[in-house]
Amino acid sequence: MSGRPRSQQYALVNLHLPILLVYAFGLVVAGLWYSRKVSSTRDFFVAGRQLGAGLLFSTMLAANIGAGSTVGATSLGYASGLSAWWWVGSAGFGSIVLAFWIGPRIRAVAARHDLRTVGDFLEYRYGHSVRALITVMLWFGTIAILAGQLIALAWVLNAAIGLPKSVGCLLSGIVMTIYFSAGGIASSARVNLIQLTVLLLGFALALPLSVDSVGGWDVVTGVADGDYGNFWNGPNSGWILIPMLVPAFIVSPGLLQKVYSATDDRAVRVGVGATAVALLLFAVIPPILGLVALSAHPGLENPDLALPTLLMESVPPVVGSLGLVALFSAEVSSADAILFMLATSLSQDLYRRYLSPEADDVTVLRVARLAAAGGGALGVALSVVAESVIDVMTIFYTLVSVSLFVPIIAGLYLRWTRTPEILTAIVTGVTAVLVTHLAATVQIGISAMVGLIVSVTTAGLVGAARISMRQERRER
Template sequence: MNPYLLAIVAYACVLVAVGFIATKKVKGVSDFFVAGRKLGPALLFTTLIAPNIGAGSTVGVAGVGYKFGISAWWWIASSAVGSVILAFAVGPAIWQVAKKYDLYTLGDYLDHRYNQNFRGLISLMMALGTIAIFSGQLMGIAWILTAVAGTSKTVGILVGAIVVVLYFGAGGLLAATVVNGIQIVVKFIGFFLAVPFALHYVGGWDGMTTLVAQNFAEQGQADVYMSFDGMGISMIIGYFLMLTPSFFISPGLIGKVYGARDVATVRLGTALNALVQFGFAIVPVILGMCAFAAFPNLSERELAMPIVMKEFMPFWASAFALAAIFSAEVSAADAVLYMITTSFTKDLYKTFIKPDISDEKLLKMSRIVTAVAGVLGIGIALLLPNIITALSIFYSLMSVSLTAPLLFGLFSRRPSTTAAFLCAITGVLTTVVLQFGNGGKGIGILNAQSTGIVLTIIIMVFMMYVYPEKAKKQTI
């Protein structure tokens, strides 16, 4: 067997084994969904940062860096800003509501704050969107295996799905938290080994910039590649408005925040997660740029990071670095499975189909949904062209539908259920129309998603002061 593939398979077996061991502590749905609300700062940090450094933030961003250069930094930086807002505003406020009313999911909160029908609408959209993002994580795993062992995209996707479904399906958030701890250690050692090796391979920073210039026909193109606004202001604003809200309204991240033992834990664990995101933001970008410097004609830009890990490093470091990427994709995939499972079981099945279902049967249903989601994710991963496309579908859908209802509804009693529905539906329709009918362009320098988000905020502010909620809702 290919030695790189052998190392990854062995590591995958360890993750699955640890996940199954953790199932012994899963006594009911509280443990499966919110880890019994027992997570301290360290565990909350690991279970947040693990999925936040996933396929998009590693293989995907390295691919963007390969194409656009250093301005790809904005992807993770925008995410980190969202994590800061989650740490000091949204997270503490929504945790208190969840603790007081024994909420397990974001859908529970939307039901509490607005009504059951709004919960159903958002949960259905999130369930569909999260299958797209799950497929993106599977594609990240596939690119790794393609680079190191020459396996087909199909085989790589199947391997990734099997590993994640096995350990998450067994123990839910509790198992994922334990496994994420191992993945974090492997990730940081692997990625921070990769940067000096990659830079050394291309002759340091100066050597990289020289090679980049040689790969372009004009010096002006190289200057743009090395500029923080190289991808263009419109794209940067698009990333900021799409990704920043996504990292404080994500059902998966909020569900993990619910698992914290107190408000201080929410602030500390989530803030540390944001700090690490800021620090990590440049890492995959540098790796992508080094790949472009040495291999400017890759057939697929998302092969940039796996190629760097395999070709630029000695075997011992390369195997560790490839395990780090594998960890990144798998940990993000388990976070997405968490969102899919909670959306379908708790927010849709229990709410609308069988409200009196027992905890034991709900736990069983959660595991069935996890397996089905794995199958659907495989199918979509085989159809979508790349990771960033898959992630953009999810982040856009989530940001335009949830940003205004969640953010304004959490801190004010004025937003009504009607306003929430109007924002969500208008935001999604606007984005879809502009994306497919106007080539993704919005108003002025805004793209389709940015225009949709801005429009929902304007609508919410208008509705708050012209048609405010009459009945008082206790949110905090």
């Protein structure tokens, strides 16, 4: 906040701090209030399968507009320009596929067989070995994306009230863990509606006022000359994000399990379809805010601070406070989807499946809440030592795309696929990502592309070999 006199800085802290505290307290109270009706794992995991199109839209959009779509995408806009559109735009493309093809189909399977997690689907389709492998891999990957949300929240608190990053990560982790652990998806879906309203209102006010503060659109478009004006490609952004992000937003467990909660296929098509449209439109905002921040505050050492700094320095204080609260909403609403993945994977996919198959609903619900708390603690620990929002989120999105895309798509549309080819696809795809990443410095998205190609190819080869061998045995 070096751009304002010290007296104004203290005044801003006095304004922002109570607003953020009241809002955070309100989220916790709302989560605890809605959790009163959550008494079973069916409510906690899939909200009783009673989410209509409206609630599904709000909880899906709130989950998708998080640290990567706000702080992360704006930092890409600050560093790369208009090509940052592809970070959120790719999520919109993935949501279109989820809305009209994958979502309705997997929801129907889940409802018919009372499946509550993606792990349930993987075991139903391929057996327990695939479920166990994916559960372990994604649990560690999910910690990374949770850390990304906490880093973004910490930078918001740092810019607003000067809190050290480590303290901001800790406080943010406490807030999101308490309100989610109480009620799971049944309560978070309703709290997400509050968060989404605040988020959209904050950005709707902050965008035009921040543009006006730097001299209008002519100044912003002037900054977008040269490489910054290249829509298709930029440093760590552009169309190359497609192989990493589009599959992730089709098969992410946190999103699929929200789809499980829908009342029917129409709710999925309408709710998730509306989410896709909103994401494609929202994708324009972070690159513009990044360019505005570049105009107003060139030379920031940490691009992750571009958006918080812009809200603190370049808009009226009241609007800045609302914008910071909107950011807080965005990160917390995404974090609850992540905690949901952590809670369900440990309680349903590991505890009930392998450790205590006879456990009743009360016990599994308690384990789910403890798993969310434990995952939150690990996320805080990683966020304290990690630096960049985009870096840690890239780990998760790449892992999800490469490990889950083939199992989910093949499980829904290719009846001939079996466990051997799926295990091969997962292991070879993830191995290819690691080898590509370690062997050379590659642009973001390249390792995911290589992993997907290897995963699809090896699954096809193993499947073809298995079918050929089976036919030979029959002919004998």
